[in-house]
Amino acid sequence: MGGEGLGWKDLEIGFVVTEPGNASSYKTGDWRSERPIRDNERCIKCGLCYIYCPEACIHEDEEGHFEADLYYCKGCGICAHECPRNVIGMVEEKEE
Amino acid sequence: MIEICIYGRGGQGAVTLAELVAHAAISEGKHAQSMPSFGPERRGAPVLAFLRVSETERIKIRAEVTEPDVLIVLDPGLLQVGDVVSRLKKDGTAVINTMKSHDEMKSRLSVNKLATVDAMSIAREVLGLPIVNTTMLGAMIKATGIVKLESLEAPLEERFGKVATKNIEAMNEAYAVTVVS
Amino acid sequence: MTKGKIVGLEGSFAVAEAVRMANTDVISAYPITPQTHIVERLSEMVADGDLDADFICVESEHSAMSACVGASAAGARVFTCSAGQGLELMHEVLYIPSSMRLPVVAVAANRALSAPLSVWCDHSDVMALRDISWVQMFAENNQQAFDLTTCAFRIAEDKDVLFPTMVHIDGFYLSHVIEDMVLPEEEEVAGFIPDYKHPFVLDPDKPVSMGCYGPPFIYSETKKAQDVAFDNTRPRIQEIWDEFGELFGRQYLPVESYKMEGARVALVTMGSCSETAMLAVDELRAAGVDVGLIRLRLWRPFPFKELREAVKDLDLLVVLDRAISFGMGGPVCSELKSALYNKREDLKIVGFIGGLGGRDIQISEFKYMVTQAQEKVKAIERGKEVETVIIGVREGGGR
Numbered sequence: 167m168g169g170e171g172l173g174w175k176d177l178e179i180g181f182v183v184t185e186p187g188n189a190s191s192y193k194t195g196d197w198r199s200e201r202p203i204r205d206n207e208r209c210i211k212c213g214l215c216y217i218y219c220p221e222a223c224i225h226e227d228e229e230g231h232f233e234a235d236l237y238y239c240k241g242c243g244i245c246a247h248e249c250p251r252n253v254i255g256m257v258e259e260k261e262e
Numbered sequence: 263m264i265e266i267c268i269y270g271r272g273g274q275g276a277v278t279l280a281e282l283v284a285h286a287a288i289s290e291g292k293h294a295q296s297m298p299s300f301g302p303e304r305r306g307a308p309v310l311a312f313l314r315v316s317e318t319e320r321i322k323i324r325a326e327v328t329e330p331d332v333l334i335v336l337d338p339g340l341l342q343v344g345d346v347v348s349r350l351k352k353d354g355t356a357v358i359n360t361m362k363s364h365d366e367m368k369s370r371l372s373v374n375k376l377a378t379v380d381a382m383s384i385a386r387e388v389l390g391l392p393i394v395n396t397t398m399l400g401a402m403i404k405a406t407g408i409v410k411l412e413s414l415e416a417p418l419e420e421r422f423g424k425v426a427t428k429n430i431e432a433m434n435e436a437y438a439v440t441v442v443s
Numbered sequence: 444m445t446k447g448k449i450v451g452l453e454g455s456f457a458v459a460e461a462v463r464m465a466n467t468d469v470i471s472a473y474p475i476t477p478q479t480h481i482v483e484r485l486s487e488m489v490a491d492g493d494l495d496a497d498f499i500c501v502e503s504e505h506s507a508m509s510a511c512v513g514a515s516a517a518g519a520r521v522f523t524c525s526a527g528q529g530l531e532l533m534h535e536v537l538y539i540p541s542s543m544r545l546p547v548v549a550v551a552a553n554r555a556l557s558a559p560l561s562v563w564c565d566h567s568d569v570m571a572l573r574d575i576s577w578v579q580m581f582a583e584n585n586q587q588a589f590d591l592t593t594c595a596f597r598i599a600e601d602k603d604v605l606f607p608t609m610v611h612i613d614g615f616y617l618s619h620v621i622e623d624m625v626l627p628e629e630e631e632v633a634g635f636i637p638d639y640k641h642p643f644v645l646d647p648d649k650p651v652s653m654g655c656y657g658p659p660f661i662y663s664e665t666k667k668a669q670d671v672a673f674d675n676t677r678p679r680i681q682e683i684w685d686e687f688g689e690l691f692g693r694q695y696l697p698v699e700s701y702k703m704e705g706a707r708v709a710l711v712t713m714g715s716c717s718e719t720a721m722l723a724v725d726e727l728r729a730a731g732v733d734v735g736l737i738r739l740r741l742w743r744p745f746p747f748k749e750l751r752e753a754v755k756d757l758d759l760l761v762v763l764d765r766a767i768s769f770g771m772g773g774p775v776c777s778e779l780k781s782a783l784y785n786k787r788e789d790l791k792i793v794g795f796i797g798g799l800g801g802r803d804i805q806i807s808e809f810k811y812m813v814t815q816a817q818e819k820v821k822a823i824e825r826g827k828e829v830e831t832v833i834i835g836v837r838e839g840g841g842r
Contacts, residue, residue: 170660174667179605180544181657181665182643186650281453281621288451288623295622298615320623322718324584324616326803 194221198241200256206231208253215245215254263316264408265327269346270336273305275395278421279334280311282399285417286409287315295321308343315408332406333373335359336381336394347371357405357440359394364441377405379440388432389425396422396429400436411437446691447627454585454617455480457624458524458550458610461592463494464632465548468519471499471510475529476562477614478552482524504529508536508547515545515607516653518644520596523547526614527554527561530568534575540607541576542669543654546599546641547607549577550592552614553714553765555800563801564614566714566765569742570774576673578608578680579743583717586624588612590693593632597683600639604676611742613715615801627691635690673744680741697746698753699738702728706735708813709754711762711779713739716804720763723809734813739775747782754783759791761816763809764831765798772796772831793819797834808834 178184209231216224216232223238224245234245246254266283270276277298284296292315299310312327333350338360340346350356356373359381367378379401381394388397396418403411414433419426452460458481462470470489474482488494499510504525515521525533530551540547553569555561572579578598582588591610599608612618643651657665681697688694701721703709712720717738727734737753737760739746754760764773771777776794783790793816798804811834819829 172661172664174664174671177664177668179642179672180542180653181655181668182543183652183655184643186652188652284621285451288449291449293623294451295620297620322722323806324620324715324719325805328805 193237194240195235195237198236198239198259200241200243200258201236201239202234202241202243202245202254203257204232204255205253208251210251212250214248214250218244218248220244263314263319263321264331264406265329266313266315266332266334266408267327267330267349268311268313268334268336269340270309270311270395271305271340272307272309273393274309274336275393276309276311276334276336279336279395279398279402280313282396282414282417282421283313283315283402283409285420286413289416290409290413292317292409293319293321295324297324297326299326308340330354332357332402332408334398334402336398338362341371347373355405357398357402359398359401364443368443375405375442377401377440377442379436381436384432384435384439388435389428397432397436400433400438401440403433404437404440405442446631447625449623450626451621451623452585452589452626453480453619453621454588454612455552455619456484457585457589457626458592458612459484459488460626461589461632462522462548463488464627464629465520465522465593465596465636466633467494467496467522467548467596469497469499469511469514469521470523471501471507471514471521472523472525473501473504473507473529475504475526475554477554477564477618478524478526478529478550480618481550481552485522504533505536508533508540511547511549512536512540512543512545515540515547515641516543516645518641518646520600520639521545521547522549524550524552526552527556527568530572531556534571537572537575537577537607539654541673542665544605544672545607546596546605546639548592548595548599549607549609550588551609551611552618553611554614561800562614564616564715564765565799565801566611566775567767567799569611570766570768572609573743573774576606576669577743578604578606578676578741579611580609580741581611581713581739582617583715583738584624585617585620585622586693587695588617589624589626590687590691591695593635594683594687594695596636597687598676598680600636600641601679601683602642603679605641606673606676611714616715631690635687677744677746695740696749697739697741698749699740700753701736701738703735703737703753706733707757708732708734708759708761708817709737709757710734710809710813711737711739711760711775713742713775714765716763716765716798719804719806720809723806723813726806727810727813732813745778745782750779750782751786754787754790757790759793759816759820761812762792762794763798763804763812764794764796767796767799767833776831791820791823793823793829794831795834796831799833802835804834 280296284294287294355375357377381397489498556567595608684695762776768774773794
């Protein structure tokens with residue numbers, strides 16, 4: 167999360183956080199119990215998964231396919247639910 | 263220091279009277295303090311305002327006036343409402359708006375010094391309104407000399423703008439006709 | 444030395460003049476008796492072009508303080524005022540500018556709390572604000588209402604303070620009283636309150652995150668930092684008051700004494716009744732009682748050092764509280780006992796409650812307190828429990 171080791175003398179006036187946009191370093195990928203997998207053979211590149219992703223973690227690759235960034239993907243399954251071609255499935259995260 | 267209680271009814275301008283005299287006294291280089299008796303003002307309900315004027319020392323006390331040197335009564339009906347006159351100091355002065363004769367009031371009230379004026383008639387005639395506070399200023403000054411009559415002109419102009427002239431006229435009229443003994 | 448012109452001003456207007464001369468940028472306030480005249484006057488000044496400020500009309504005190512927080516975060520000089528129930532509705536938001544170190548300035552026209560409904564003065568509203576970490580001070584007359592409001596801007600915005608600052612003026616006793624006071628020249632006040640720059644403002648070119656959430660692993664550190672910073676404001680507050688004193692000829696201190704030479708007993712007051720208490724001290728002194736008066740000017744941060752110094756030769760402190768901490772007694776009395784515990788075991792402290800909900804406090808009441816307190820000390824020495832007395836309260840019970 168960041169800041170766990172800070173002492174009171176390390177804090178800025180009013181506890182402002184001076185590094186803008188530092189929420190991007192916050193890993194939400196470890197909230198995930200299921201991960202999205204997709205069949206790009208049947209994908210029509212409509213981009214609805216990209217639009218609906220509440221975490222905004224889906225990006226378009228060079229070929230126009232879409233992929234979730236697993237550092238952020240919480241495994242909510244909304245992309246799978248919204249996909250008009252049912253090319254996205256949710257599979258359980260395996261223990262490592 | 264002179265301590266004054268002003269009894270009136272909501273809408274008659276007791277608080278304004280106290281404020282005007284305070285401003286006039288301060289403009290003369292005196293110390294003054296005007297203080298309303300802190301209530302939700304309601305038209306017609308009895309209202310009490312306090313005023314202190316001191317020639318020399320800064321006024322420190324910040325509490326109600328309990329034994330006034332001077333009592334101003336804007337509405338003669340208030341003499342019946344409560345204990346208006348009894349707290350006046352033995353050598354104090356009462357200034358009363360009344361349509362009754364001075365002699366009649368003098369015999370009814372046991373006060374050291376009494377000033378009477380029919381302020382209501384003056385106010386109706388000069389201002390066209392039954393609001394007597396500025397008229398009573400004239401009576402008060404005549405009875406007490408607490409400030410100069412002309413010292414009230416600037417505060418009246420500040421407060422009333424265009425209609426200040428009529429209020430000054432009413433004050434001067436009352437000053438002329440008030441009976442003091 | 445006292446520069447300026449002598450004027451007759453209502454306490455509320457004296458505050459409004461201070462806000463105008465401070466060249467305030469943003470005002471957001473909601474009218475409530477007895478603070479109303481301050482808001483009315485300020486909105487007139489803005490409407491007439493006498494004060495180049497944004498007056499943000501809001502639908503409640505909660506919104507007023509929220510608007511102040513936003514404006515202050517953008518770097519503006521900000522003012523608000525309230526009283527009684529209004530401060531209570533504002534309460535939740537009062538903690539925000541202090542922990543975010545935003546120098547909002549406020550004036551409270553102290554008022555009792557409902558129920559029963561009371562628009563009149565006491566310190567119940569103040570006592571509910573003890574822990575908001577605002578610098579808080581008490582004015583005793585209209586001159587001080589002006590002076591302390593002027594100082595409040597300097598104090599709040601000082602880079603070694605940066606805490607919101609509140610000036611307490613007793614409702615009606617100051618807010619509605621007209622009296623003579625010295626109004627300084629505008630340029631001199633402007634010179635005393637220069638423009639300020641907060642180290643962190645809302646600025647698209649230099650973005651920061653404000654008001655972030657604080658999970659358990661960091662919250663304690665934030666509160667420690669806040670407490671230390673708040674404690675450290677004391678010397679700057681005094682320095683700013685000293686500077687004001689040099690410029691304008693009126694010196695303010697965290698704890699102010701009156702006729703304390705040789706005193707064995709002292710009354711303790713805050714706010715508008717203090718000068719009435721001085722007259723009681725004069726009369727008691729004339730009657731041979733070795734009594735003085737201690738007034739708490741600075742309420743937060745609490746002036747421990749100055750209080751201990753003020754009481755060092757005393758046997759008895761007689762404290763007037765204008766509020767009740769139900770089930771605990773007088774809150775100021777409790778705090779004085781706490782501040783002096785382990786420091787002066789031989790000092791007796793006796794509290795009285797008075798002036799609740801606009802009940803008048805006359806000279807005679809202060810004299811009564813001193814006499815009664817001495818009786819109570821005898822009872823305490825005999826090992827008796829002494830309950831806190833509400834001055835002048837009727838017993839009844841005969842029906």
